[in-house]
Amino acid sequence: MVARVMTTAFHGIDTQPVEVQVSMSSGLPCFTIVGLPDKAVAESRERIRSALESMGLALPARRLTVNLAPADVLKEGSHFDLPIALGVLAVMGVVEPDLTERYLALGELGLDGTLAPVSGVLAAALAAVALERGLICPAGQGGEAAWAGPNEILATPGLRELLAHFRGTLVLGPPEPEVAREGAPLADxxxxxxxxxxxxxxxxxxxxxxxxxxxxxxxxxxxxxxxxxxxxxxxxxxxxxxxxxxxxxxxxxxxxxxxxxxxxxxxxxxxxxxxxxxxxxxxxxxxxxxxxxxxxxxxxxxxxxxxxxxxxxxxxxxxxxxxxxxxxxxxxxxxxxxxxxxxxxxxxxxxxxxxxxxxxxxxxxxxxxxxxxxxxxxxxxxxxxxxxxxxxxxxxxxxxxxxxxxxxxxxxxxxxxxxxxxxxxxxxxxxxxxxxxxxxxxxxxxxxxxxxxxxxxxxxxxxxxxxxxxxxxxxxxxxxxxxxxxxxxxxxxxxxxxxxxxxx
Incomplete structure (x- = not known):
């Protein structure tokens, strides 16, 4: 079985869709990420492992392979944590694969499963609109994503709350577009x-x-x-x-x-x-x-x-x-x-x-x-x-x-x-x-x-x-x-x- 989750790679203010493909097969237990990842993407394995353990889940003792397609484009940034984690949960049977395929996801996972802010959410939201998908992003950046107007925005504080939303035990309400607060009075x-x-x-x-x-x-x-x-x-x-x-x-x-x-x-x-x-x-x-x-x-x-x-x-x-x-x-x-x-x-x-x-x-x-x-x-x-x-x-x-x-x-x-x-x-x-x-x-x-x-x-x-x-x-x-x-x-x-x- 192969689970697929969409995310994006950034080239300046432009984006390129990236499909995160996760496969689980028999063999020696390992967790491999391919598709030209940089150091931050490669290290997501340990963040995902710890985040799942904090939720009472353990990686299966099987061979996990993650491919970031297209494989010839450099993947940079910690925002790949969330889509990879969702793909892993899909092949584990924790999340329905049909659910994950409806969204473009990005976010950096903490060791306790919380989501940290990442750069480029507004650009990712515009990419989600172009792909006619919803968006999953960190809770503090939902107001930023709302300006682009994707079909659905799930601004979640962590992986645990996102799973609860998918199971129907928690509802993540749509965020409101927000603008910067008034700063100090300008010099006159x-x-x-x-x-x-x-x-x-x-x-x-x-x-x-x-x-x-x-x-x-x-x-x-x-x-x-x-x-x-x-x-x-x-x-x-x-x-x-x-x-x-x-x-x-x-x-x-x-x-x-x-x-x-x-x-x-x-x-x-x-x-x-x-x-x-x-x-x-x-x-x-x-x-x-x-x-x-x-x-x-x-x-x-x-x-x-x-x-x-x-x-x-x-x-x-x-x-x-x-x-x-x-x-x-x-x-x-x-x-x-x-x-x-x-x-x-x-x-x-x-x-x-x-x-x-x-x-x-x-x-x-x-x-x-x-x-x-x-x-x-x-x-x-x-x-x-x-x-x-x-x-x-x-x-x-x-x-x-x-x-x-x-x-x-x-x-x-x-x-x-x-x-x-x-x-x-x-x-x-x-x-x-x-x-x-x-x-x-x-x-x-x-x-x-x-x-x-x-x-x-x-x-x-x-x-x-x-x-x-x-x-x-x-x-x-x-x-x-x-x-x-x-x-x-x-x-x-x-x-x-x-x-x-x-x-x-």
Whole structure:
């Protein structure tokens, strides 16, 4: 007799159905797992053995063979515990084989038979829908699975409760879809006093999803501004929430199986490796740029990152995807993130203060800024200088405009963009390209003349030319203007000026 239970293998956010085939035959007692399992899958034998013993069951003194089909695909992760255990119980006659064949199962077994949370439940639930099967998963992740809407969800705390449900002595009720709880209140933009030009740039960047680089001396408020960006961004719409939560589910970062509703804000330390930022490792896990999908990636002290790591951002900034290639597999993750970066003008940070600048100025600035390549800077839509603020002036300055008022303007601008870009794979102006850019961002005659003159005088690249148009389109949306005019082009050009001086 061969029992069959469906589960899935993960390749990034994609899944591949895996059939767990369990056979019991005569021969010397053994428990063999074949089908290219990794170490975690191979060790499931001992977890299953202990879990069954805790329930008063013992493995039969016969030959047990488990095949994970297709056999030429690498099987990774502890989520294979539950489907293998169900297959073993089916060949032992404890569970009806017809029952197990109706579900896609995943979960990690504890030694006492309880189920521990695993990554990828949301992706597995979507796979169950495609296969027209129910889903069996750990109890704490039923709310996550419910968003995909499989035919039936059995969210069970352990193997014992699952068997009781199959026997009819316990009913596992359907879980309810859950979203993340409200976190701590977001930092308010009203806390920022002064820095009007930087505040305006932050609003424009939020409205159009544009990349932003802020440069200035230490203590000027660059990080403070960046950390208030989430407070002026609209929440995720249902499609974005599902896409973003799917990535976090595969990474095992969905807290209590609750879908995200706030845009992610990821701020890795400048010591982050290539695999941490872009994705990779033995199992090709998603990196920070994918975890920031539909959200913000904040890179503080930008030149302190390894140059190879920063250069790896160039392709994702253009394509909104990242391909993590390994010898055994190639995984594609979505990476439509908004890059916000901050930097000092030089290593000491006081380049323009002759009383505090180091003895190597201005050479130190040239070396420090030289860590950032031209192609990378060309992909950042807006460059803003954040000057120092005299601490004695802070008390005299009035509080800034609160985040709620700015968020309302950003939401209105984004609503205009979403209506205009209906049917496009993007909903904000940062994605405008090709024909869409010509149709929606072509300036009037005065604006075109200004842009042409600036292109010749500043020798703008084609990429920079297009990015100026995108930013100008966003400025027009904030002003409620249907046409991109010369003042919008002029403001967009001001954000392309290099925020810190270069020395030759």
């Amino acid at each position: 933009l009203a806390d920022v006093r002064g820095q009007e030009s930087a505040r305006r740039a932050l609003e424009v960047a939020a409205a159009g999803g544009h990349n932003l680089l802020m440069a200035g001396p230490p203590g000027a408020g660059k990080s403070m501004l960046a950390r208030r960006l989430p407070g002026i961004l609209p929440p995720l719409d249902p499609r974005e929430a599902l896409e973003t939560s799917l990535i976090h589910s595969v990474a095992g970062l969905l807290e209590e199986g609750r879908l995200l509703r706030a845009r992610p804000f990821r701020a890795p330390h400048h010591s982050a490796t290539m695999a941490a930022l872009v994705g990779g490792g033995a199992r090709a896990r998603p990196g920070e740029i994918s975890l920031a999908h539909h959200g913000v990636l904040f890179l503080d002290e930008l030149p302190e990152f390894q140059r190879s790591v920063l250069e790896a951002l160039r392709q994702p900034l253009e394509t909104a995807t990242v391909v993590v290639a390994r010898a055994r597999l190639s995984v594609t993750y979505p990476a439509r993130f908004q890059l916000v970066a901050a930097m000092n003008p030089c290593r000491c940070g006081y380049l323009e203060d002759p009383d505090r600048a180091c003895s190597r100025a201005p050479r130190c600035a040239e070396e420090y800024q030289g860590r950032l390549s031209g192609p990378l800077l060309d992909r950042i839509d807006m460059h803003v200088e954040v000057p120092a603020v005299n601490p004695l002036d802070l008390k005299r300055l009035a509080p800034g405009e609160p985040s709620a008022a700015v968020r309302d303007r950003v939401a209105r601008a984004r609503a205009v963009q979403a209506a205009r870009l209906s049917g496009e794979p993007f909903s904000t102006n940062d994605g405008l390209d090709g024909d869409a850019l010509l149709r929606f961002a072509t300036p009037d005659d005065a604006g075109q003349r200004l842009l042409n003159r600036a292109t010749e005088e500043f020798r703008l690249s084609a990429r920079t030319y297009h990015r100026v148009l995108r930013v100008a389109r966003t400025i027009a949306d904030l002003e409620g203007e249907a046409c991109v005019c010369a003042p919008h082009i002029a403001e967009a050009l001001s954000y392309r000026a290099r925020p810190v001086p270069r020395y030759t």
